[in-house]
Amino acid sequence: MTHIQEFSGRSALVTGAASGIGAACARMLAARGAGKLVLVDVDAAGMDALDLGPCEVHRIVGSVADEALWVGLDPLLAGLDHAVVNAGIGSGGQISSISLAEWRRVMAVNLDGAFLTLAHSLRAMADGPGSVVVVASTTGLKPVPGIGPYGVSKAAVAHMARIAAAENAEKGIRVNAIAPGGVDTAIWDEGEDFKALVAAVGREAAIARMAKTTPLRRFASSDEMADTICYLLGDGAANITGHVMVTDGGFTL
Known part of the structure; x- marks a missing residue:
């Protein structure tokens, strides 16, 4: 059973916190009693717009792929209880046509940034207990044409979470991943195909049309x-670690 103040007095890190899933996590953690939130995103205005009540909030503007950012954050993260490894960017195009520069652009944020976030979070949790959720994707489980770098990066972070779970279980630190299917977030707005669909039918209708691909x-x-x-972060999932939870409306069936 979920308790409304289950994170009372605890600290949590959320990356990609300015919008979408990250912003929703920040709001929910604050509403459920978190005492300290460390938020990271490149979008300062988006983070500033979050109303998180009396919670102590540190809004860090920068890229999760910047190692220097994480070195500077280590003192602030000391004693961390929870982390949401969420920051990510999208990409489109067939593997045969994608440039190495585009491949590296996506991997820098989605994989290297996730690695840096996870590694520094685990160090901050020291000997535990603690819990981490890595945001992967069903595109890392099911091959979807046209989004190669994104899908590959999400497959990698899901497996990284499982390895981290095995390495840190004895410390009482749990690491899980979530693999969403279609979620109505701003990441869709980056794709040229989606932009064209929105131009033709409007955003709400575009999302509804894409949703028809799920059972x-x-x-x-x-x-x-x-x-x-x-x-997955909370005490109700105390016996769950190394799990990739699929929540996709049946997309991977």
């Missing part, structure tokens, strides 16, 4: 994803 015929909301992430 439940719906895309999830960021709040729904945040609720699942908070479950």
Whole structure:
């Protein structure tokens, strides 16, 4: 059972916190009693717009792929209880046509940035206890044409979470991943195909049309994803580690 103040007095790190799943996680953690939040994103205005109540909030503007950012954050993260490894960017195009520069652009944020976030979070948790959720994707489980770098990066972070879970279980630190399917977030707005569809039918209709590819015929909301992430972070999931939880409306069936 989820308790409304289950994170009372605890500290949490959320990357990609300015919008979408990250912002929803920040709001939910604050609402459930978190005492200290460390938020990281390149979007300062998005983070500033978050109303997180009386919670102590540190808004860090920068890229998760910047190693110097994490070295500077280490003192602030000391004694960390929870982390949401969420920051990511999208990409489109066939593998045969993608440039190495585009491949590296995506990997720098989605994989290298996730590695730096996870590694520094685990060090901050020291000997535990603690919990981490890495945001992967069903595109890391099911091959979807046209998004090669994104799908590969998400497959990698899911496996990274499982390795980290095995390495840190004895310390009482749990590491899980969540693999969302379609979620109505701003990441879609980066794709040229989606932009064209929005121009033709409008954004709401575009999301509804894409949602028809799932058996439940719906895309999830960021709040729904945040609720699942908070479950995995919380004490109700105390016996769950090394798990990749799929929440996709049946997309991978």
